[in-house]
Amino acid sequence: MSFATGMINLSPWSLLFLPMSFPDFSQQGYLLLAEAAPQTGSLVLEGTLLSLVIIYFASKLVGEICARINLPTVLGELVGGVIIGISVLNLLVFSEGGLGGSEAWVLQLLQGTAGLTPELTPQVAESLSEVISILSEMGVIILLFEIGLESNLKELIRVGPQAAVVAVIGVVVPFAAGTAGLIAIFHVATVPAVFAGAALTATSIGITAKVLAELQQLSSREGQIIIGAAVLDDILGIIVLAVVANLAKTGEVEIGNVIYLVVSAAVFLIGSILLGRFLSPYFVAMVNRMETRGQLLIASLIFAFVLAYIGAVIQLEAILGAFAAGLVLAETEKHKEIEEQILPIADMLVPIFFVVVGAKTDVSVLNPFDPANREGLIMAAFLVVVAIVGKVVTGLAVFGQPDINRWAIGVGMIPRGEVGLVFAGVGSATGILPKSLEAAIIVMVILTTFVAPPLLRVVFQSAPAAVQETG
Amino acid sequence: MSFATGMINLSPWSLLFLPMSFPDFSQQGYLLLAEAAPQTGSLVLEGTLLSLVIIYFASKLVGEICARINLPTVLGELVGGVIIGISVLNLLVFSEGGLGGSEAWVLQLLQGTAGLTPELTPQVAESLSEVISILSEMGVIILLFEIGLESNLKELIRVGPQAAVVAVIGVVVPFAAGTAGLIAIFHVATVPAVFAGAALTATSIGITAKVLAELQQLSSREGQIIIGAAVLDDILGIIVLAVVANLAKTGEVEIGNVIYLVVSAAVFLIGSILLGRFLSPYFVAMVNRMETRGQLLIASLIFAFVLAYIGAVIQLEAILGAFAAGLVLAETEKHKEIEEQILPIADMLVPIFFVVVGAKTDVSVLNPFDPANREGLIMAAFLVVVAIVGKVVTGLAVFGQPDINRWAIGVGMIPRGEVGLVFAGVGSATGILPKSLEAAIIVMVILTTFVAPPLLRVVFQSAPAAVQETG
16 A cells, blocks of 8 residues: 555656756767667666566466466467557557557556656657567577477487478478469469468477377377477478578569578588587587586577577578577587576566567457458468368378378377467568468467367377387 | 678678668657668667677686686676776677767677668667666566575574674664765765765675585574675665665755655565565465466566566666565575576576676776876775775674674675675666766775685684584
8 A cells, every 4th residue: 555655656756867967978979869868778677577577467367278278378478469469458569560659558657657758758669669579589589499409300310201201291282382372362472472381381399299298199109200290390491481581581582592591591500500519519518617607508598699690690590590509409418407497598588479479460450340351361261271281181191101190190290389470470570471461370370279289189089099119 | 611601792682681661650750760670670689699699708708717716706797797898898889888889899790790781880789788788687687586585584583683783783884984984085975975885785695605605604603694694784785775876866865755765665675575475375376276387487577577667666776676576485485496497597697787787887997097097096995995894893793692703704794796786887877976986886896705705714714613503
C-alpha cells in the first residue's frame, strides 16, 4: 500500500530527472543523438526491464498451457507473442512495425510511472526497439549454438544412408513443390516463393527429439533415422536459409550468387568444422589451464560470436556461424559442460526471440471475414498440405529396411519449428516477404507443430517400432 | 584463404544492403530514426558481436593474469576494460564518452568488413553504444541479484551484534572521514564529496568471501564476523548508493529528500523482503507445478526485473530491487537451484559491466607528469588512506571477544569491489562526479582490492584465528 502511494506521489519528482547539465557533445557532431542519450538512458533500461517481464510472462503463461495439453512449449511462446504483439494487445514497441509509437502499452506505462515525456517518446521507442531486437537476435544466435552443441556428426554418419535419403528428399520435395506451387498457382514472385519454399524444408530437431523421448522411441531404429535426418536436414535448411536470405536481400536470383553462396556456405561450414576440430584440442587445453570463473563459457561464447560475426560479414547469417561453433564444440570432451552452462542462457534469451517473432506478426491478415485475406489463407492451406505430404513421403524412400515403420519416419519429420520461424523472422526483417505469405509460413509452422505429436503417437501405436539397441 | 578472398571481393556487394524499399514510416513522425533503423540493424548486431568478443577477450586475458598472481579476477576485468577503453586502445564505442565516433576500432572494422558507410556511422555508433550500455546494466542487475541470492539474513542475525558494530562503524567512519576530508581539504562540492564518501563504504562480499575461502578461514569466528558484517555493509552501502545517486541526480541536498529516500529505501527493501517471504511459498508451489523448460529461472527473472523496475521508478536504483529479489529468493528452498542457473548468466553478463566501467574511465587524468592531474592524484591517495584506515579500525570495536584477531577482521573488510565500482559507474552516468574524483574512486577500489589479499594472509599467519565450528 505504501508502494502505491509512493509511486503516485512521485510523478512531480520525475521532472527532476530531466533538466541536468550535460558535457558539451555538440563538438562531436552528434548533437541530436548525444543530447537525447543521457536523458533517455535510464528510461531505456526501465523500458527494457518492463518489456522483458512482459515477454517472459507471455511466454510462460501460454507455454504452460501448451505443456498441459501436450503441445511443444515453443508454440506457446509464439502464440504468447502474437497475443502481446501488434495484432492484439500491442504491449511492446517495434518501431519498424509502424504500429509502435506512443500507442504501445510499455511506453504508456513509462509515461505514467517513469516520467517519460511525449517529446522523448520517439527516441526512447527507437532505442528500446533496437535493444529488444538485438536481445532477440542474441537469442536466436544462442539457440542455433545450442542446436549445434546438441547435434552429433558421428551419430549422423552412423545412421548413414537412410538418414541422408530421408533428409535430402525431405528438403527437396517440400522446397520444389512449395516454390513451384506458389509461383504457378498463386503467381507469387520468384524470390518470396523461393523463400517460402525454403521455410518448408527444415525439421525441428528440438521438437522431434522431445516428442520421440516422450514416446520412448529415441533408441528405436526409426527414432535413430529421424534424429539423424533431422540433424542433416537442419544443416541443409540453414544453408538454404543463408542462400535464400541473401537472395531476399539482393532482390535477385543470380545463378553466380547462388553458386557463390552454396560454395561459401559449404566452405564456411566445413572449413570451420575442420579448422575447429584441428584447434579444439588447444581450446580444451587452454580452458583447462584457465583459473577464472566462467572460463569455459566465455571461451565458448568468444568462439561462437567470432564465427557468428564472420558468418554475418561474408553475407551468410550470424546463426550459421553460431551453429558451426556449436557443432565443433560438440566434438570436444567439454561439450556436456558447455551444454549445461548454455542451458540457462538459452532459457533466458531464446524465448525473447520466439515471443518477438510472434509479436511482430500481424495475424489480422488471416481474418477470414476480410476478403483481402483470402489469398493468404489459401496459401497457408497450400503450404500446410505441402509441408505434411512433402515430409511423409520421405518414409517411403527408406531402402534396405523391409520391416521398418515408414509412416513413423515420415510423420516424425513433420514438425517445423525454430528454423521455420527463423525464416519468417529473416523474411520479415529484410522486408521481402509479403505479410500474407509471412503469416502463412507461421501458420504452417504452428499447424505442423500442432499436428505432429498426436499423429506420431498414432503411427507408433498402430505398428510397434523395431526396437534396436545402438551405441 | 578463400575466406580472405571472399571478404575482400564482397566490398562492392555490401552496397546491395543499402537501397531497399521500406514501409512508409513518415506517417509515424519518426522520419529520421525509422529510415536509419532497417539499414543499420544488421550492422548493430555485427558491432554487438564484435564488441562482446573484445570485452570477453580483455576480461579473460587480464583476469587470468590476475588469477595467476593471486589477485581477484574482477580487478582483471576492470584493468582489461581500461586497456581496451578510451584511455588506451579505444576499441569500443561510447557515444557519451565523446571519444567514440569514427575513431573507435570496432567502427573501423565494421567499415572495413561489413560495409558500414561514413554516413551511417553516427547512427550505428549511437545504437551500438546504447545496446552495450544496456547489456552492461543488465550485467550489474544480475550481479546484485546474485549477491542477494548469496546473502543470508539468518546468518547475519546469528553472528549478530559484533557483525553489526563492525558493519556500522565500517560504513560511518570512511563515509564521514572521506566526505569531510574532501570538502575541508580539497574544497570539493557537497554532492560529489558525499558521493565519493559513500563509495568508500561497501566491502565487497564476493572478494572477501573468496579470499577467506582461499585461506580456509570462512568458518573461523573472524571469518563469520567478516562475512556477516560484509553482508550488512552491502545492504547499507546500497541504501547509501540509492540516497546519494538521487542526490547526484537532483543536484541538491534536501533533508526532506534524504529522509524520504532513507524511508522509502528501507520500506522498499524491508517491504519487498516481508512481502516476498509471505509470497515465496506460493512462488515455490507455482514453479513446482510448471512443466516448461527454464520455469524456475524465468519466474526468478520476472521477480527480479519487476522489483528492479519498481526500484528504478520510485527513484531508488534498479540494482536495489534486484538485490532485494535475490535476498527473498535466497530464503526459499529453491535458492541453490536458482544460484546454479544464474551463475552462467552472471558469467556472461557481469564481465560486460566491469569491462565497460574500466573502458569508460579516462585514466589519463592520473598521469603524474601533467600538473592539472595533481589534485586528482592527491585525492586518490587520500581516499586510499581513508578507505584502509576506516575499515581497519572496525576490528578494534569488536566487544566481548577478548582473544579475537582484531586485525584480521579489520583487514578483511578492506576490499571494495562491485559496489564501489557501481558508485563510480552511477556517478559517471549521472555526470555529477568530476573525472578526477571518479578516477580517484576507481584507483581506491583497485588499490584496496590489490592490498587486501596479501595483507589478510599476513595478519592471519601472525596470530592464528580462533577456529570455531558453527552450524
